[in-house]
Structure formats: C-alpha cells, structure tokens
Amino acid sequence: MPILYKDAGVDIDRLNILKREIGKKVKKTFSPAVLSEIGLFGSLYQLSGYKEPVLVSSVDGVGTKLLIAQMMERHNTVGEDLVNHSVNDILTLGAKPLFFLDYIAFSEIEDKVLKEIFFGLRRACQKNKVSLVGGETAQMPGIYPKGVYDLVGFIVGVVEKKKMITGKKIKEGDLVLGLPSNGLHTNGYSLARKILLEEKKFRLDESPFPLKNELGDELLRVHKSYLKEVSPFLSLIKGIAHITGGGFYENIKRILPEGVSVFIKKGSWQIPEIFRLIQDAGSIPDEEMYRVFNMGIGMVLFVAKENLRRIKSKGLKVIGEVKKGKREVVIE
Amino acid sequence: MPILYKDAGVDIDRLNILKREIGKKVKKTFSPAVLSEIGLFGSLYQLSGYKEPVLVSSVDGVGTKLLIAQMMERHNTVGEDLVNHSVNDILTLGAKPLFFLDYIAFSEIEDKVLKEIFFGLRRACQKNKVSLVGGETAQMPGIYPKGVYDLVGFIVGVVEKKKMITGKKIKEGDLVLGLPSNGLHTNGYSLARKILLEEKKFRLDESPFPLKNELGDELLRVHKSYLKEVSPFLSLIKGIAHITGGGFYENIKRILPEGVSVFIKKGSWQIPEIFRLIQDAGSIPDEEMYRVFNMGIGMVLFVAKENLRRIKSKGLKVIGEVKKGKREVVIE
Numbered sequence: 001m002p003i004l005y006k007d008a009g010v011d012i013d014r015l016n017i018l019k020r021e022i023g024k025k026v027k028k029t030f031s032p033a034v035l036s037e038i039g040l041f042g043s044l045y046q047l048s049g050y051k052e053p054v055l056v057s058s059v060d061g062v063g064t065k066l067l068i069a070q071m072m073e074r075h076n077t078v079g080e081d082l083v084n085h086s087v088n089d090i091l092t093l094g095a096k097p098l099f100f101l102d103y104i105a106f107s108e109i110e111d112k113v114l115k116e117i118f119f120g121l122r123r124a125c126q127k128n129k130v131s132l133v134g135g136e137t138a139q140m141p142g143i144y145p146k147g148v149y150d151l152v153g154f155i156v157g158v159v160e161k162k163k164m165i166t167g168k169k170i171k172e173g174d175l176v177l178g179l180p181s182n183g184l185h186t187n188g189y190s191l192a193r194k195i196l197l198e199e200k201k202f203r204l205d206e207s208p209f210p211l212k213n214e215l216g217d218e219l220l221r222v223h224k225s226y227l228k229e230v231s232p233f234l235s236l237i238k239g240i241a242h243i244t245g246g247g248f249y250e251n252i253k254r255i256l257p258e259g260v261s262v263f264i265k266k267g268s269w270q271i272p273e274i275f276r277l278i279q280d281a282g283s284i285p286d287e288e289m290y291r292v293f294n295m296g297i298g299m300v301l302f303v304a305k306e307n308l309r310r311i312k313s314k315g316l317k318v319i320g321e322v323k324k325g326k327r328e329v330v331i332e
Numbered sequence: 333m334p335i336l337y338k339d340a341g342v343d344i345d346r347l348n349i350l351k352r353e354i355g356k357k358v359k360k361t362f363s364p365a366v367l368s369e370i371g372l373f374g375s376l377y378q379l380s381g382y383k384e385p386v387l388v389s390s391v392d393g394v395g396t397k398l399l400i401a402q403m404m405e406r407h408n409t410v411g412e413d414l415v416n417h418s419v420n421d422i423l424t425l426g427a428k429p430l431f432f433l434d435y436i437a438f439s440e441i442e443d444k445v446l447k448e449i450f451f452g453l454r455r456a457c458q459k460n461k462v463s464l465v466g467g468e469t470a471q472m473p474g475i476y477p478k479g480v481y482d483l484v485g486f487i488v489g490v491v492e493k494k495k496m497i498t499g500k501k502i503k504e505g506d507l508v509l510g511l512p513s514n515g516l517h518t519n520g521y522s523l524a525r526k527i528l529l530e531e532k533k534f535r536l537d538e539s540p541f542p543l544k545n546e547l548g549d550e551l552l553r554v555h556k557s558y559l560k561e562v563s564p565f566l567s568l569i570k571g572i573a574h575i576t577g578g579g580f581y582e583n584i585k586r587i588l589p590e591g592v593s594v595f596i597k598k599g600s601w602q603i604p605e606i607f608r609l610i611q612d613a614g615s616i617p618d619e620e621m622y623r624v625f626n627m628g629i630g631m632v633l634f635v636a637k638e639n640l641r642r643i644k645s646k647g648l649k650v651i652g653e654v655k656k657g658k659r660e661v662v663i664e
Contacts (some may be wrong), residue, residue, distance in 0.1 A: 003614040005624050008526035012578060012623070035496075039586055041424040041574050046493060055387070057434040058374040059468045067474050092373040101391040103435070103484050117424040136391045136484075138424075141522055142399050143482060148475055152435050153389055154486035161378060164367075190473055194340035222562060246344065254371055279499065282335040291344070292337050293636060330637055332447050 009107065009141030018111055018135060022118045029125040029132040034099070036133065043133035045156075046098050054093035060085050061134045061152045062247070064189040068219045070147065073202060075113050077150055077222050079120025081186050084225035085244065086155035086310035087128045088299065090225055092240040092255070095157035095163035100125055102135035106149035107142070117151060128227055130155070161319035167255030170302045174238060176262055176320035179229065179313060181298030183221035183274055187245040188292045192219065195282035209279075210273045226299045233311045239302035243294040250291075252329045253302060261325025263332060268319045272296045290331050335601035341439065345425030350443055353471060354450045358536035361464040369464065375465035375605070378433050380562025384493035388427035392417050393484045395577070396521040400551045402479065403536060407445050409554050410483055411452025413518050414662040416557035417576065418662055419460045420488035423559055423588070424499035424572040432457055434467035438481035439474070449483060449583045460559055464486070473485065499571030499587030502634045506570060508594055508652035509562065511645060514628030515553035519577040520610075532549065540613075549604045560629045565643045568598045571634035573606075575626040582623075584632060584661045595664060600651045604628045622663050 005012060023039070036044035038212070047053060062078050062085075079102075086294045087097050089159045102121055104114070125132040144150070161163075184192060196202050197214065204216030211218055230240070252262055266286075275296065279289050289295060297319065303311060310316070337344060346410060349610075349663055352531045353370070368376035369635055379385060379570065394410050394417075401410045411434075419429050436446070446469070457464040474483065491497075516524060528547065529539055536548030562572070613620050620628060623644050631649065640650070 002616050002620070003523070003527050003531065004616070004620055005520075005523045006521040010522045012582075017580075024411060036425075041420075041583075041586065042388040042422040042426065042427065042489075044496065045387045045389070047385045053379050055377045055379055055488065056374040057377070057431065057432075057433060057466065057486075058489065059466065059484075061435065061468060061470045061472075064472050065468065066472075073494055088373075090374040093368075093376065095374065099387075099389065101389060101392065101486060103391050105393060105482055112346075134389065134391060136393060138395065139397075139522075140396050140482070142396055142525070143476075143480055145477060150437055150472070150475060150482060152391075152437075154433060155376075155572070156387065156389065157486060161367075163652045164376065172499075188337075190342045190471075191337050193474070195335050199335065220545055240373075250344075251373075252346075254373065258410075260641040271653075284334050284336070288334070288336055292497050321475055 010139050015023060015139065020112060025220060026122060026132045029122055030134060031131045034131045034133055040092045045133060047158065050160055053158050054161050054164060056090040056093050056157045056159055057155065058086055058089040058155045059152065060089065061150065061188050065186050066151060067193065072216045072220060074220060075116035076119045077220055079117050080124040081223040082151055082153040083121060083124035083128060083130065085186050086153050086222045086229050087225050088242045090155055090157040091230060092242050093159060093233050094163050095129055095159040097106060097155055097157040098131040099131040099133045099156055101133060101154045103152040104149060105138040105140055105144060107140060107144040109149055125126035128225055147227055157328050160192065165237060169238045170257055170260060170322055172260060172306060172322055172324050174324065175305055175308055175318050176321040177301040177303060178269055178317050178319040179226055180223055180298040180315040181296055183218055183272060185223040185294055185298055191292055192278055195278055200281050207251060208216055208277060211277060218314050224311065226297050229313050236307045236310055237301050237303055241300040243297055247293055248331060249292040249329045256327045258327065259324065260322050261328040261330060262320055262322055263330045264320035266331060269296055269317045335383065337404040342471050343563040345469065347469060350446060358464045361454055363463045367464045367467055374397040377465060379490065381604045382492055385490050386493050387491045388422040388425050388491055388498060389487065390418055390421040391486045392421065393482065395518050396525060397482060397518050399525065400469060400521065403607055404548045404552060406552060407448035408582060409552055411449050412456040412481055413555040414485040415453060415456030415460060415462065416533060417518050418485050418554045419557050419559050420574045422487055422489040423562060424493050424574050425491060427567050429460055429462040429487055429489040431465040431488055433465060433486045435484040437470040437472055437476060438479060439472060439476040440478055441481055444566050445549040458518060460557055495568060497572055500589050501570045502592060502654055504546060504592060504654055504656050505637060506654040507636050507637055507640055507650050508647050508654065509557055509633040510629035510651035512647040513605065513626045513628055514556055516604055517555040517626055517630055520545055523624055524610055526541065527610055534614050542607060543609060556630055568635055568639045568642055569633050575632060579623045579625055580663060582662045583599055585659060588659045591656065592654050593660040594652055594654055595662045596652035601628055601649045
C-alpha cells in the first residue's frame with residue numbers, strides 16, 4: 001500500500017478548498033492599494049502619498065486566551081483580539097495600519113472552527129480598515145495537541161517620519177492619561193486560568209462575586225482597538241504605551257526618556273471586577289497585579305498639561321504625572 | 333500563599349534577561365533604515381529610494397522539520413530555513429527583502445535552544461541583508477507540549493511597481509528553468525517522517541541506501557536562499573515559482589496565466605537520493621511525489637527562449653516548456 005500525504009495527517013485538498021472559500025471573503029477587506037490576488041507567494045501592497053514613509057511593523061499572538069476560546073467553543077472573537085492588539089501596538093508609534101497577515105497552526109481542526117477564526121480576523125480588519133492580505137494555515141501533526149491551535153498576526157502600518165510618536169519629548173510636568181480597557185484584553189491569561197479555573201475551580205458559566213456576567217464571557221471580551229478614539233489627537237500626544245504583557249511597569253518604561261519617572265495614582269480610575277476577583281482569589285500582591293494585568297487601563301497617553309482640554313475621549317482619566325527621575329514607574 | 337505569574341508557568345524576568353541578550357546581537361542585522369530600538373511596541377523602517385514602491389509580504393513557518401531539529405537536538409539551522417524560505421517567497425515577485433520578524437512559542441524552553449534558534453535567524457538575515465527588526469517570544473503553557481516549539485517568520489520586501497514579476501507575460505514557447513534544491517527544504521516532512529521514521533524505523537544516525545550521509549543530516553539541510561543567484565537576472569525573468577508545500581503542481585500553477593500549460597520533462601535533472609529513498613520506502617506514486625516534494629528543484633524560472641544564454645547559474649537546467657493549454661502542469 002502506498003503511503004500518501006493524507007496518511008501522514010496532512011490533507012492538502014481539504015485545506016485548499018477551505019482556503020479558497022475563506023479567501024473570497026477575505027478579499028472584502030482589501031483596499032485599492034492591494035495589487036495581489038490571494039494565492040501568490042507574497043502579498044502586494046502599493047504605498048503612496050507619503051513624503052518620508054516609515055513602515056511600522058509588529059508581530060503578536062493571542063496567548064493562552066485561546067484556551068478559554070477552546071473551552072467555550074467560541075472561536076469568532078480571538079481573531080478580533082489579535083487584530084486589535086496589533087493595531088494598538090503600532091498606533092503607539094503614531095502609525096496608521098495598512099495590512100495584516102495571519103498564521104494559524106494545528107494538527108487537526110474542524111472547518112467550522114477555522115471559519116470562525118477567520119470571521120473574527122475579517123471583522124476586525126474591516127473595522128480598522130486594514131487589508132488582510134495573506135496568511136499561512138499550517139497543519140503540523142506532532143507539534144500541536146489535538147483540538148489546540150495557535151494564532152499569530154503580523155501587521156504593517158505607516159507613519160510620516162516627522163509625525164512619529166517616540167516618547168522622547170516627554171518631560172517633567174506632563175500628564176499621564178488612561179483609556180479604559182474592557183477586561184484582560186490579551187494578557188495575563190496563564191495566571192488568570194491558574195487561579196480561577198485550576199485553584200478555585202470556577203466554571204465558565206458561573207458568575208462568582210463580584211462579577212455581574214458569566215466568567216467565560218468576561219474572559220473572552222474582545223481586546224479594544226483604540227485606533228478611532230486616539231487618531232484625532234495623535235498630533236497632541238507625546239508618547240503612548242499599550243498596556244499588554246508586562247503590565248504597567250514594563251510597557252510604560254518602554255517609551256520613557258532618560259531623566260523622568262512616571263507616578264501613577266491608584267484609585268484615579270475604577271478597577272473592573274474581573275481584576276478584583278483574580279486578585280482576591282489568588283491573594284496576589286498589588287505590585288504583581290500591575291505587573292501582569294492592565295487593571296482597567298488599556299492604553300496610556302502622555303500629553304503636555306496645556307493640551308489636556310483638547311483631548312476628549314469616553315472614559316479618559318488623568319491617572320498620573322511625570323516627574324524628574326530615573327525612568328521608574330511608581331504606582332502609589 | 334499568593335500565586336504569582338511564575339507559578340502559572342510564565343517567567344517574565346528570565347525571558348526578559350534572555351531577550352535583552354539576544355536583542356543586542358540581533359541589532360547587528362540592522363540596516364541604517366531601521367529607526368527603532370529593540371523593545372518598542374513596533375519596529376520602524378524608513379523606506380526611501382523608490383518611485384512607486386510596492387510592499388511584498390509573506391508569512392511562513394518551518395513545518396514539522398522542527399521535529400527533526402528537536403530529535404537531533406540541533407536548533408541552529410531552523411532559523412535559516414525560515415528566513416531563506418521567506419526571502420525566496422517574496423523573490424518570486426521580484427522583491428528585495430527589507431525586514432523580518434519572528435514568532436517563537438513554547439511552554440518551556442531551555443536558554444540554549446532559544447539562543448540556537450536566534451543564531452540561525454541572525455545568520456540568515458545577515459547573509460540575505462535583511463534586518464531582523466522584531467519578534468515575539470511567547471510562553472504558552474497548555475498550548476505547546478513540553479520540549480516542543482513553533483517558529484514563524486514574517487518578511488516584508490519592496491519592488492518597483494514596473495519591475496514586479498507576475499507571470500502574466502508567460503507565453504507559448506517560453507522555457508522552464510529549474511534551480512537545484514539541496515534536499516527537502518521545508519516541506520513534506522510529515523510524509524517523510526511517517527515513512528522513514530515511523531514505518532521503516534530508520535535511525536537519524538544511519539545512512540540507508542542510497543544515502544551517502546546520515547539521514548538526520550540530510551533531513552536538516554538548510555533551505556537554500558536563491559536571492560543572490562537570481563537577483564542579477566530578475567529583469568529577464570517572466571515568472572518565478574518557489575517549489576514548497578504543494579510541490580510542482582500547485583506552486584507552478586499559482587503564476588500561470590490563462591491559455592498556457594507547463595510541460596515538465598522527467599529526467600531533465602537528477603533527483604537527489606533522499607527523494608528516491610522516500611519514494612521507494614513508501615511505494616509512493618510519482619504524481620504524489622511531485623505534489624508533495626520539490627524533487628531536487630527548489631525554484632522554477634520562466635524565460636523567453638532568446639534570453640536563455642544570458643542566464644547563468646550553477647546547476648541550472650532547462651526542465652520544460654510552455655505550450656498552449658488550460659493552466660495545467662504536466663510532468664511527463
């Protein structure tokens with residue numbers, strides 16, 4: 001009996017049919033700058049209208065939030081998490097997103113699951129006006145356990161060199177503004193799962209105090225995109241930190257210039273219930289919470305005091321200020 | 333006892349130290365166009381010198397060749413496989429590579445292994461003059477089994493719009509040229525492993541007939557980059573196919589315009605021993621072999637007959653020709 005590729009756990013034909021079907025829908029996200037058809041070896045995007053274009057790129061995954069999606073059998077939001085996360089990452093440098101590529105890997109996957117993942121990717125790309133120009137769907141028996149997949153995204157955006165936001169002009173007296181998150185976004189899930197699901201053995205369909213909604217729904221809330229909200233004010237902003245893995249400390253520090261520190265005031269915003277639940281259930285010290293989670297602040301902006309009144313955004317709070325210092329982030 | 337992130341299997345501190353060490357070395361790949369420091373939320377690359385720049389992007393993984401690397405405990409070449417594969421993919425459209433981002437995911441990984449992976453990425457980026465501008469190193473307990481990692485790469489290159497190679501001008505009478513591969517490159521590993529390791533139970537340190545070298549070495553040969561070889565002739569080439577997953581049939585078809593078919597002549601090049609070993613051991617029909625593997629041809633070029641004498645490359649063979657047809661790939 002001959003051994004075929006199919007026998008080795010790789011079914012080219014089935015995946016090809018599925019890819020064609022998905023490809024047709026994905027084309028709806030294309031801007032006129034996309035010159036390529038789906039299926040070439042690379043994706044073509046014509047760049048025009050910039051004097052000194054700087055390409056801004058980033059790669060990210062969804063992390064173990066994927067495991068919650070798998071437990072909930074709800075795969076239509078993780079793609080949105082990924083795209084929004086990526087859009088926010090390059091927004092911190094002032095960039096407008098241009099195009100996105102995905103990578104999905106698994107040993108086996110149901111058609112339904114793959115379609116749901118793409119539904120989320122596509123929806124977020126449309127909302128953020130990003131072209132989903134390409135991707136790779138990799139069947140890798142022996143690397144991924146059954147029923148498990150990984151999802152990775154790659155984004156490219158552009159900013160005029162003169163309009164790059166670098167944090168270099170942040171100085172003593174500047175204000176630190178916080179934009180509200182709607183939950184964990186995409187980080188801290190390994191710790192949250194350990195505490196809530198393994199130690200406390202909460203079910204995803206219950207609503208442990210002080211949650212108002214079911215735990216599974218809270219944990220799957222879609223990572224917010226701040227693109228629309230922040231874009232109108234970009235010229236007023238000196239620095240942006242996206243509060244993701246590494247929490248407040250690491251992410252704010254990334255953009256701080258020499259000679260200044262940031263002082264964040266606890267209590268200047270309301271911490272969502274999900275974080276209080278995790279902290280209490282795991283007896284986690286405050287510092288560790290701010291080091292792992294966003295604590296209700298998804299994005300941090302730095303502005304000169306005199307520009308504060310020109311920035312209007314729903315739920316925006318002044319959460320701290322910049323003082324002389326040694327590039328420290330102090331939460332007090 | 334409080335539960336910390338570390339207890340949940342995620343060790344931010346250790347990974348941060350390692351990332352800084354790797355980051356310093358990675359900077360050696362930076363071209364002067366890279367404006368960012370490692371550690372920002374996105375990577376900055378200034379694009380200049382193009383009239384009508386078209387960005388060409390691609391995402392890829394190494395596939396289950398990773399499992400061979402893991403069995404051989406040799407992790408310093410898979411990064412090269414990935415970069416070279418990506419460089420070739422965008423080369424098919426005429427693009428010069430600009431920058432690269434990696435994604436490495438695992439539940440646990442030794443420092444040594446991570447450093448070896450980066451060694452390979454860095455070496456290939458230097459050889460291909462690509463800036464390794466960023467990446468994501470994701471610790472995901474619960475998704476990856478112990479000792480297993482996945483490695484994904486994203487590349488962006490650029491081509492002048494007028495110099496794009498699209499395959500559209502391929503016509504009856506054109507020649508099909510083949511550039512030699514040096515082994516499996518990065519595809520067909522699931523089938524190769526199934527046949528050679530599971531069914532035949534060959535050890536990686538033996539040399540089953542007709543191999544001259546040890547099986548493990550043959551299987552880990554680094555995917556060739558064709559950038560240096562092909563770049564001088566790009567203006568003479570009408571179409572390029574990178575023979576990867578999907579073999580001859582799918583990859584050549586990708587670039588064929590309406591109205592023509594390709595006829596490849598078996599025996600017009602020598603098929604490397606590793607493919608003969610796999611085919612014999614698995615009693616695989618010829619068609620399946622050409623559908624899964626590169627069979628010794630890593631890249632296929634289309635040129636007008638009159639330009640053949642102007643193209644010189646080591647081991648290059650005329651392997652077929654273009655005739656009228658319905659976009660078929662016939663291997664006869």
